[in-house]
Amino acid sequence: MRDDEQSESERNAERWIEMKVIIGFEIHEQLNTKTKLYCDSPTNYRDVPPNTHVCEVCTGMPGAKPYPVNQDAIDAAVEIALMLNCEIVKEPIYIQRKHYDYPDLPSGYQRTSLPIGRNGSLSGIGIWEVHLEEDPGKYDPITGKVDYNRSGVPLVEVVTAPEIYSPEDARNFLRELTKVLSYTGKVRPEGGTMRTDTNISIEGGARVEIKNINSIKGAYRALKFEITRQKNLRKRGVAVKRETRAFLEAQMITKTMRVKEEAEDYRYIPDPDIPPLVITSAKIESIKKTMPEAPHLKEQRFIRQYGIKKDDAWAITGEIEMADAFEEVCKEIDPKTAAPFFRHIIKKKLNFDNKTFSESGLTAGDITTILKSMNLGELTASSGELVIRGIIEEHKPALHIIEEKGLKRITEKDVVEKAVEEAIAENQRAVQDYLSGKVEALNFVVGSVMRKTRGRADAQTVLEMLKRKLEK
Numbered sequence: 001m002r003d004d005e006q007s008e009s010e011r012n013a014e015r016w017i018e019m020k021v022i023i024g025f026e027i028h029e030q031l032n033t034k035t036k037l038y039c040d041s042p043t044n045y046r047d048v049p050p051n052t053h054v055c056e057v058c059t060g061m062p063g064a065k066p067y068p069v070n071q072d073a074i075d076a077a078v079e080i081a082l083m084l085n086c087e088i089v090k091e092p093i094y095i096q097r098k099h100y101d102y103p104d105l106p107s108g109y110q111r112t113s114l115p116i117g118r119n120g121s122l123s124g125i126g127i128w129e130v131h132l133e134e135d136p137g138k139y140d141p142i143t144g145k146v147d148y149n150r151s152g153v154p155l156v157e158v159v160t161a162p163e164i165y166s167p168e169d170a171r172n173f174l175r176e177l178t179k180v181l182s183y184t185g186k187v188r189p190e191g192g193t194m195r196t197d198t199n200i201s202i203e204g205g206a207r208v209e210i211k212n213i214n215s216i217k218g219a220y221r222a223l224k225f226e227i228t229r230q231k232n233l234r235k236r237g238v239a240v241k242r243e244t245r246a247f248l249e250a251q252m253i254t255k256t257m258r259v260k261e262e263a264e265d266y267r268y269i270p271d272p273d274i275p276p277l278v279i280t281s282a283k284i285e286s287i288k289k290t291m292p293e294a295p296h297l298k299e300q301r302f303i304r305q306y307g308i309k310k311d312d313a314w315a316i317t318g319e320i321e322m323a324d325a326f327e328e329v330c331k332e333i334d335p336k337t338a339a340p341f342f343r344h345i346i347k348k349k350l351n352f353d354n355k356t357f358s359e360s361g362l363t364a365g366d367i368t369t370i371l372k373s374m375n376l377g378e379l380t381a382s383s384g385e386l387v388i389r390g391i392i393e394e395h396k397p398a399l400h401i402i403e404e405k406g407l408k409r410i411t412e413k414d415v416v417e418k419a420v421e422e423a424i425a426e427n428q429r430a431v432q433d434y435l436s437g438k439v440e441a442l443n444f445v446v447g448s449v450m451r452k453t454r455g456r457a458d459a460q461t462v463l464e465m466l467k468r469k470l471e472k
Contacts, residue, residue: 021165024199025197031073033072036151068274074279076187082288084130089116094270096113105136123172125160130158132154132157197213206240206242208241208243295323322346332372362391383454406454419452442466446462
């Protein structure tokens with residue numbers, strides 16, 4: 001069919017597919033403080049009976065007045081804003097009441113600050129604002145019960161510019177943001193507390209907000225579904241409604257909740273019971289002196305200072321504890337040797353076990369011991385990997401694992417030669433394939449020798465020995 005014979009509907013369908021997707025985020029993460037934002041009730045709401053870590057303030061009792069804003073929460077929000085390259089607001093910052101009617105909000109309004117930081121950026125995405133906010137309680141719509149243990153827990157809210165254009169870019173951004181928040185040490189370490197609202201539109205269409213997203217994977221799936229839904233509506237000539245939708249993770253779909261509110265629908269007013277926050281230049285400077293180096297800046301420095309590959313630097317700086325260990329190791333080991341070991345051996349094992357570096361039991365000293373032994377020829381690369389596995393699985397130091405499992409490199413030529421001869425005899429098909437010109441078949445025989453020697457033979461020595469014996 002020629003282009004001029006295409007139907008109008010077909011041309012419209014192609015046009016909608018090509019139109020730009022525009023995504024922005026409002027990310028909420030709980031701050032790691034001992035007490036709540038406006039009272040002294042404890043914040044450890046998990047694994048305690050419902051409605052036990054509460055008081056008259058966080059349950060909205062009539063006449064109860066909020067305490068002054070938790071200073072630890074303010075300092076944490078400032079540090080996070082600085083890590084996101086934001087300008088810190090120095091004029092008075094008012095706490096506002098955001099009114100909406102929902103069972104988990106005992107006062108009938110949620111207290112949220114005006115911006116603490118503005119005009120930041122991360123991974124090329126603009127950060128419009130960073131706020132402080134109080135968490136609502138936890139409402140169970142099935143039973144109709146509310147647990148207010150979570151009510152009043154401090155939240156940091158990060159609002160991005162609508163500068164994300166695909167689910168893949170959104171996922172990458174959230175991973176980078178999670179890394180930044182983790183580096184500060186100011187968010188709750190147990191994880192699972194990030195809640196993301198996303199605004200999404202297709203160029204020229206109405207903006208839809210999606211709520212109830214509790215993971216990076218969930219955000220990716222919600223965006224994939226919503227983009228498809230909106231494009232399908234547009235193809236059929238149906239206008240996309242401006243609305244708020246919920247993400248139902250179990251079904252991987254979004255569902256209408258309500259017509260999208262405008263700012264005026266919340267009837268924002270300054271809270272008359274809380275004086276405005278004032279963040280001084282002295283406070284900002286004191287936080288700057290103690291805050292960690294941001295992960296994206298650390299990654300760039302590692303590439304520049306240690307001359308390592310970008311992919312290695314990115315993997316190593318994923319956790320601040322791993323990055324710190326790498327720098328310790330590099331005091332005694334060539335960084336270009338250490339970096340691939342961290343990325344391909346350590347990181348691979350951690351990912352397989354679903355553990356963080358700080359949970360692994362690995363230390364810079366143990367890693368240095370392994371790499372020194374490999375450099376001296378006392379350990380093979382395979383044995384080095386086995387030592388890492390032993391430390392993580394058995395929580396024993398490197399030297400203990402090496403001695404206990406007998407992992408030191410085999411130096412006796414006759415032992416290696418015996419293993420080579422056995423492997424040749426047991427793998428005649430691979431040997432014949434090699435002799436007939438299939439060079440890669442020899443790798444199978446090398447693998448057999450390495451298994452026989454439990455990885456303690458040097459792979460290059462084995463390869464050379466096999467070639468000599470087979471090519472006589």
